[in-house]
Amino acid sequence: MAQITLDKLAHSYLPNPKSDADFALKQIDYVWEDGGAYALLGPSGCGKTTLLNIISGLLLPSKGNVLFDTADVTHLSPEQRNIAQVFQFPVIYDTMTVEQNLAFPLINRGVEKHEVKKRVSEMLEILDLTDKARRRARGLSADEKQKISLGRGLVRYDVNAILFDEPLTVIDPHMKWQLRTQLKELHEQFNHTMIYVTHDQTEALTFADKVVVMYEGEVVQIGTPEQLFDEPEHTFVGYFIGSPGMNILPGSVSGNTVNMADHSFSLDRHYEPISGTTEIGIRPEFIHVADAASAGANGMPLHVKAVENIGRHKIVRGSVNGHNVDAVIQEDANVPAEAFAVIDTARLNVYSNSHLVRGSR
Amino acid sequence: MDKPLNNKAWFFVLPVFFLVAISAIIPLMTVVNYSFQDTFGNNQFFWVGTEWYTDVLSSSRFHDALLRNLMFSGIILAIEIPLGIAIALSMPRKGIWVPVCLILMALPLLIPWNVVGTIWQVFGRADIGLLGHTLAELGVDYNYATNATDAWITIVIMDVWHWTSLVVLLCYSGLVAIPEAYYQAARIDGASKWKVFRYIQLPKMQRVLLIAVLLRFMDSFMIYTEPFVLTGGGPGNSTTFLSIDLVKMAIGQFDLGPAAAMSIIYFLIILLLCWVFYTLMTNFGVDAPEKEVD
Amino acid sequence: MTSARELIFFEVTQNRLILHSISLPNIGKFKQHTMLELDSVSKKVGASLHINNISLTLEKGSLNVLLGPTLSGKTSLMRLMAGLDAPTSGDIRVDGQRVTGKSVKQRNVAMVYQQFINYPAMSVYENIASPLRLKGESKSDIDKKVREAAELMKLTEFLDRTPLNLSGGQQQRTALARALVKQAELVLLDEPLANLDYKLREELRVELPRLFAETGAVFVYATTEPHEALLLGGRTATLYEGSITQFDTTIDVYNSPVNLQTAQTFSDPPLNTISVRLQAGAMRNDTASFGALIASDKRVPDGQYTLAFRPHHVSLTQSPTHSVAVQATVGTSEITGSETYIHVNCAGAHWVALTHGVQRVNNGNDITLYLNPARFYLFNASDGSLQHAPSFNTEVA
The missing domain is CATH 2.40.50.140 (Nucleic acid-binding proteins)
Incomplete structure (x- = not known):
């Protein structure tokens, strides 16, 4: 187990990168704490897999260094770095049994026979695969195969980190839950440093203590799931996290008064004058749909276009003065014929040129 | 209940059926017919039962030729399969050299059998052939026309040169189909090059290797043109394989009955050996849930 | 309805996030509506029963979701509907006309798969035009329809490119545009968004059914995700081991599942x-x-x-x-x-x-x-x- 330091790391797939745009991964400095569960979240092409491959040693960065604790491992190969990786599609050794698959990395490292046996049977127990130990791995289901790939990493006890590259892609929804929970429990049990790459916000948020949101080769925010939900530092984070994503509306702020969609609200906090394009962000969860009687002064007339009942709750898709607004209401709530959107002003965020601006109380 | 929904399909199979009938089944049945009869010409035939079969099976001439065939196929498989795998493994997977390598590999396959025979026949001659002459200059006593070992070496080299490419191309197609993640996982697991080959590349090449082994076995077992062009089965009978013997018997001596019996036996041997190869190679490593593996 | 005539796309390409909001033009005149009936259809492959006695009636201009785990028979059922496979027993009827055993070519069907399937050697333009060329439409008609569909799917700037030079989302939109111009009577989408980014999926999922609803086709959408079925709405048929356990309005199947199996299939997180x-x-x-x-x-x-x-x-x-x-x-x-x-x-x-x-x-x-x-x-x-x-x-x- 180790703390992983990314020191002025950057990567370009071009031999002679000139401008910023040539970099698939723009400069990043960050310390992954020992024993932490991290997620790298972003759309495809954002550089998250590039970063993962640099950490695992499959890719040599164009610039900067990777440190495991205090040792510089930038030029070390994956096997020398002593890490484990689980890939998008399950990688198993077809001709071997489940047992032999788990023993493989140990035997390759010259671990003693009885020790191999002990660890493998332990790992089979942990992964719930004891009854399939002597089956050929190729006949197993996708989720079982993924467990084996994970087991091949865990069985080595001392791995510096376990890296996951969209490991649940080929798994059915029901099994996803089981595998994810098991992963979480394993993390709590062994305290390995884990880095999980995904484009799926649910997977990232539920798995990780800290989520690194990436966009266009850049880290736009690193934070706990709560921070990403409550105070997205970039409008992209607001849009990308949450479903539906945050409502972003053009507006303006002066002092403690905010104006959006031709409505003004007073806030419990004070803003300095803002330069650049000002936008107001409010999550659909914090918009209350009310009728005329209960809306009060803060209600904005909401033109409802559609209501989607998704079982757990309903999503109201509508517009306020021509601006699209989504709201989330409870599963048994109704949308009144004459609807008003009431905003929880305490949960409203202000953005200048897409970046969060914090007010003072 | 399971009746086919569309009977039209049969009409499409019909032409192929006729073609196969004319080109394979009818000749085969004629041969079967001949093998149970004797003739003295004039289209007069006598039923002789299984006499030709016992004759052929007990003749040392047949035993020797069969042994030569088995030995030849054994040598060919033992050289071409590992060599083909080795070359395929060392070929580049990406970049501009891929098409160059592929074209180089495909070249020998484009040359007809008899041309290959002629090329090597001339190439190996001590008087005018580049190889034969050079060897003679170096003081090596090489003469395929008089020395049985030299004739064998020449034929084996000929076949290896001509057909290893096929194995290479088949193996290469199997290798490039392996996803990169497998190699990455193996590196992370600390697997040696040999283990990568043994546990990833070889299992993933299993299917194409099966095809390669079957093709090369059948082809080499039916070898005819190369020894025929080179020495006509000599020196002595040293390169008289079953096919050459068969032709000698049927066309040279006009012994239609024994030749027919021999070709049926020949055919059955190939069929049997192919079946053995097929079962061996498909059963190797196949998952059987009820069967536990130690 | 205004919402049906508006389409929003988020496009996440290599270096940019683009938000498109456009309104829908009409793509020509649409054909007479159709209806698809499956009457006790079964499909056996070897000894295993892939589809077990399914009877379904899909209404004209309706959106139907097939919900079930992997290997529950979704793809097999779609292949039967399309006419790619013939059922072992049972009948398939379109507008009361028996089409069992009729080839796909004779039926007006469009299908989009989970994998991005396009003609790799053709430009995006030619890809979209291909079903129209098969129909033998005039050059000017083809050009008009292709450009309209491309506009709708936000592919106009990529018309000259080949599919392999596009992002996953753009490739899948090319496949969708091709299905759209075909003006098929039956549109089959087999987990079309499964290989796309989560967020892109979320956007397309909302707009896709509305887009196809405009054509008046019978629309079938297969998915493994309960969440997706709920977002799509329409009617849902839950599949389990080759049988349909329930077929009703999506929210009703969700709220009143006929049995535990259906309830479990239709629950994420698990029931x-x-x-x-x-x-x-x-x-x-x-x-x-x-x-x-x-x-x-x-x-x-x-x-x-x-x-x-x-x-x-x-x-x-x-x-x-x-x-x-x-x-x-x-x-x-x-x-x-x-x-x-x-x-x-x-x-x-x-x-x-x-x-x-x-x-x-x-x-x-x-x-x-x-x-x-x-x-x-x-x-x-x-x-x-x-x-x-x-x-x-x-x-x-």
């Missing part, structure tokens, strides 16, 4: 279940009591049942609605920022509680969960059939 004994109106097992069964029109006799409820009907605080208290042990918890998933062990059963806000609970601790008895389902313990369902307010404005 919480526990085996209980009903006696004198009260439910309990050996270790816990689950309160009284709320009376409904149908009287449920005493006996052994499976009690089930959805994860979001569990609360950590007592309230008039959440009145049934049960003791549980925390396994692990997952915080998403807006919600907390708490995995618990209760009387031997593994449950998930989906609670609002951030809840901090320590692993291994005992906690009290409050269940909402108005949201309880009861299934027959032996055959899994529904015995009691909560009543829902399903009114939509």
